[in-house]
Amino acid sequence: MLERSRLVGYLLVFMIATSAFLPRYSATTPNSIGCNGQISDWAQDEKCGVRNGTEFYVTWNATHVFFAWNGTNLDGEGDLFIYLNTTVGGCNQTTDWSGTHTLPFLADYGYCVENAGYYALRSASSGWNDMGITLPSPYIGYSNNRLTELALTRESIGNPVWLEVVAFLQEETSSRVLVSYPTKNAIGHTAENFTAYYSFRLIDGYSPATMCGINDLDTIPPNIINLEYNASAIENMQIYINYTINEIGGGLNHTYIRYTTNNWATFTDLIPQSISGDYFSGNYSACIGSYNAGTLVEFAIFACDFSGNEFWLNNNSENYKIHVYSGLGGDSQPPSISSTMHSPTLPVVGQKINITTVVTDNVGVSVVYLHWTTDNWANIFDTQMYPFVNGIYYLEIGPFTAGTTVKYVIHALDTSNNEAWDNNYGQDYVINVGMDVTPPVIDTPSHVPSSPISGEQITIFVNVTDVNSITNVFVRYTTNNWSSYNDEVMENVVGTEYSANIGSFASGTWIYYAICAVDGAGNTAWMNNNNMNYLIIVGSGVDQTPPIITDVMHTPLTPLPGANVVIQAHVFDESGIQNVSVGWTSNNWQSVNYAMMTNIGNNDYSVSIGGFSDGTTVYYFIRAYDVLGNVAYDTASGFYYTFTVSSSGDDIPPYIESHSLIPSAPMGMQNVSVLCNAYDYGSGMRNVTIRWTDNN
CATH class of the missing domain: 2.60.40.10 (Immunoglobulins)
Incomplete structure (x- = not known):
């Protein structure tokens, strides 16, 4: 722990080098920052968030990762820390500095800056002690320039490909957190439990802020789906295993196929080839070889994410089995092709098309091809289809531009090299790609905090989906009943979720807002609470009692x-x-x-x-x-x-009760007041009159 004569606060930035890319605006990676106190070096698309008068930026190049925190005088208002994780292991507790906080991931390194006189890189493996290495010169924010810029060599943190990041500012005189990023994380406590973090992919050609994801604490293991293999194979025929992994949390670390041909006396772990996908999901394929007739191949599949969650797909502990046969017998029967179809049946520009068919054979299917064209067979593509289960083969093609006509047929061969074609009875299968005229779908938005008070920043969240790509989502808001308004671009934080920060505002401010989304075809949608707009009223933080x-x-x-x-x-x-x-x-x-x-x-x-x-x-x-x-x-x-409403009207007369005289026993020549209660439950009272006589 750093020896100091006074308690100081921290800005903590926590990263796991597993999922990495941060946003940029009008600039893409790689980008180099000089760490010279110039905010103009940073693009808007590198700004990951704004909160309570501060801004947080990230970018990178081939050799360095750069961070900026704008809005804090570190010579008196706080200290800056950056914690990094580049392996599956690490520590989910911050260094004990007037108290600890809990991270949403395991961290390996920590970059600490107290002021211009102290900055160092620490490691979790040494109990958060200084590593004693020379760091690139930082620029430390002070009273005349509140911008802090930091650089780390990628080599010093294990040459990561992905990064996960949490940032926060800690009060000087205690461990209370004043500002945290992502903004979904809580603030105001001395022992904070952070539950969200940024995800970045450290590759070229990306805008960090617009591409970053925001993830919650990951305790869910990867999910292995769409396993494809043939339960029987012909001798000397290559055996392929295909599957898909969905990883919604900390990012996929590694996967392999474990197989044996001798009842697990020995086994082989084979790393498959990644066919398609990204950090969070992907399709994998591997060839485990060819074998003599009579061989029994058994296998299971393993996957592990960067949060350390593991999963085995092993057929409920029975493992998956492939029997190898001789294939002899003079087979001359071709494969059977049926149930060929595509989805969606009427695709629009920007949509991918999934083509499926069912192929069976009396001996075994060797390979299935999609034979297709987009220019009436002037140019032809033969693309191998992937086996699924029960003889189903599939392939995803596209997307295509509007007006494209795709024609396709199915070509199948069995293990005896007999072939079959399905060309829709000579008509070919035809797909016409239309224009996208469907606007995005916007869910009901929400905001945090739900009851903001004076000085608090407000984060608005919304989910937006579209058959095409989303090109722009923004929140339009006003504080003067639409005499004027502001448009704030919403960032794609993760999946279909978008968010934007607005404010802070004075107590008593009424904020009306609506959400607008535009897709890749230019279709626009508004979510405005049935033309009434959404309302946020800023309170003082004192009276929370409704009328x-x-x-x-x-x-x-x-x-x-x-x-x-x-x-x-x-x-x-x-x-x-x-x-x-x-x-x-x-x-x-x-x-x-x-x-x-x-x-x-x-x-x-x-x-x-x-x-x-x-x-x-x-x-x-x-x-x-x-x-x-x-x-x-x-x-x-x-x-x-x-x-x-009734045309028959009211047929119930008024009620008169509790009538009395004042005085109750009047004397001669004395005025008398008559009091009564009269009411009506139908049409209401029109008038009340008194009828009297003095001569019976």
């Missing part, structure tokens, strides 16, 4: 067609009422209307709606916001308030 709504009523109780209906409610809040509205529907919630209610005095609010046609049933509820953004709803316990 109290009571005494909801409407008159008349049974309105006539065309008549207006007056809805009233009593609303109270200690901090003051911002507004009160009634939400109502006349078509059983197919659409909802809102009408602002007017304060008529004594915290009573009123609004008139209507008129409505005969037989209309209206359901309504009351919504109230206080000045700090706390909201309350009165939905009549989920049953909603309701009335039905």
